[in-house]
Amino acid sequence: MTLPAQADSKVTALPFKAPAATVTVLPRPARRFNMATVAGRIATVLVPPLVVLAVILTVWQVVFSQPGSSLPPPSEVWAQSYDLIVDPFFVYGSQDIGLGLRVLTSLQRVAIGFGLAAVLGIAIGAVIGQSKWMMRGLDPIFQILRTVPPLAWLPISLAAFMDSGPSAIFVIFITAIWPVIINTTVGVRNIPQDYRNVARVLQLNHLEFFFQIMLPAAAPYIFSGLRISIGLSWLAIVAAEMLTGGVGIGFFIWDAWNSSRLTDIIVALIYIGVVGFILDRLVALVGSFVTRGTSAN
C-alpha cells in the first residue's frame, strides 16, 4: 500500500495489468486557466518564504540597531551597498565591477571545471561500473578522496600549475568528479540484465552500448551525481577564489573583509546563495527532462 509509484512496474507477474497500465494515457480532465487559481498557486509558493524573510529582516534590524553592535542591520546594508544591490553589471574600473559580472567570472571557471568533471566522471564511472574488479579496487579509494575538502587540493594544485587560474579550475574539477564517478558506477552496475541481453543479441559494440543503453539507463543516477557535484563546485570556487584572487565573487568577499566593507560581504553572500540555488535547480531540471520515461517501465 505504500508503494503506489512503483506498483505498476512490480506487478508484471499478475494478470489484469492491461487496464492498469493504460490508465496513464487517458486525457487529463481539462484544466481551466483561471486567473484566480493561478494567482492562488503563486501565492502559496511565494507568501510563506516572504513572510519568513520579513520576520528575519525585522529581527535582524532590531537586534543589530543598537549602537556598538558588531554587524550592520539591513537598513545599513541597503544604504552602504546600494550600488551593488541595484546594479549587478556596473563597470567603474577594472577591479570595481558589479557582483553580477563577478559571479559570471566565477561561473565561467565552474563551467570548465564542472564540465570536465562531468565528462571524465561519466566516462570513468562507465568503465569502472562494467568491471567488478575495478569496482572493488577503486571504489574505496574514491570514497576516501571524495571526503578531501576542496581547499586541501589547492596547494598541490598551485604547485602543479604554478598559476592561480588553472589551479582554481582544477580544484573545482577534483572536488566535483567523485560524486559523478561514484554515482555513474552505481548506475551502470544497476542496468538490468535484460537490457544487457538485448544489447548482446543485437551485437552492439562498446560505443553503441554506451550511448544507446548505458547512458539512458544510468541517467537518473548520473544526474543525482551531477547535482551533488554542481553544489560542490560552487562551494569550491568561492573558497578557491578567496585564496587565488582575480575578479571572481570569492575574491570579492576576501577583499571586502580586508577593507572592512561588511555590508558588501552580506550582499555577496546573498548573491552566492541565490546563484547556488539556481545552479542546483538547473541541473535538477535538466535531469528530470532528460530522464523522463527512463524509470517509467
Added chain:
Amino acid sequence: MTYLEVSSVGKSFTRGSTTSEVLRDINLNIEKGEFVSIIGHSGCGKSTLLNLIAGLTETSAGGIILENAEVTAPGPDRAVVFQNHSLLPWLSVYDNVNLAVAKVFARSKSKAERHDWIMENLQLVQMAHAKDKRPGEISGGMKQRVGIARALAMEPKILLLDEPFGALDALTRAHLQDQMTEIHSRLGNTVIMITHDVDEAVLLSDRIVMMTNGPAATIGEILEVPLERPRNRLELASDRSYLKCREAVLKFLYERHRFVEAA
C-alpha cells in the same frame, strides 16, 4: 535436414565452491519452420536452455549447431523475446524496433526501406497505431507484442520466446496466441517457445518438449501434435486428438514428474 541441433548439452552453474547441475544431456533436433514448445515445472531450467541456444550463456558440455554453424555467442539470427518484454523504457515503440533494425540492416537496407520494414513489423503485431508511445504508456500485452515485433524485425533464423504470454490475463493471452499462430503460418519462422500453459503448448506447437524436474533436468519426452493447421481454438476444444495431447502433457507434468517443492 536438421536446422537446429542440440546435442548432449549440459549446464552447471558454479557459485563459490558449490556447483549445481541444472541441465544434463539435452538432445533436440528442430527442423526449419517448426514450432516447438518447451514445457516443464518452474525452475527446471527452461530459460537456461533457451539462453544456451541464444548463446547468452555458454554450455558446460555438448554443443549447439544452427544451420551448420556452432553457436558460441549471441547474435540477431537468434532473436529472443524475454520473459518480461525487456523494451527500453526511454525509447518509443518505434525506436525500440528501430534499435534492432538499424543495427541488423545498417548496410543492407536504405533509411526509407528500414522505416517501411519497422512499420511492416509493427503492423504484423497490430501495434502501428502506438508507434510513438513509450513502453510505460502501453499495456502488458502491447509491450509483449512490441517485443515480438522487435524480434521478428531482425529476420532471425530462429525465434526464441521465453514465456511470452505468461504475465498476461487469459483473454489477452488467447488473443496473442492467435496472432502468434497467424504470424507463424504467414512467415514460416522456426520458433522455440517456453511455456507453462498446457493449452498454449498444444494449440501452437508442432512438437512439445517436456522437461523433467531439476536438478540435472533433461528432456523426458517429446510429443508430436498431429493437428491440422490452421487451428481454431473453439473447434479444438472438443477435438479428440487435441484432448489426447492435452492429457498426455498433463499426465507427464502432474503424474510422472510432479513438482516437488524444495523443503
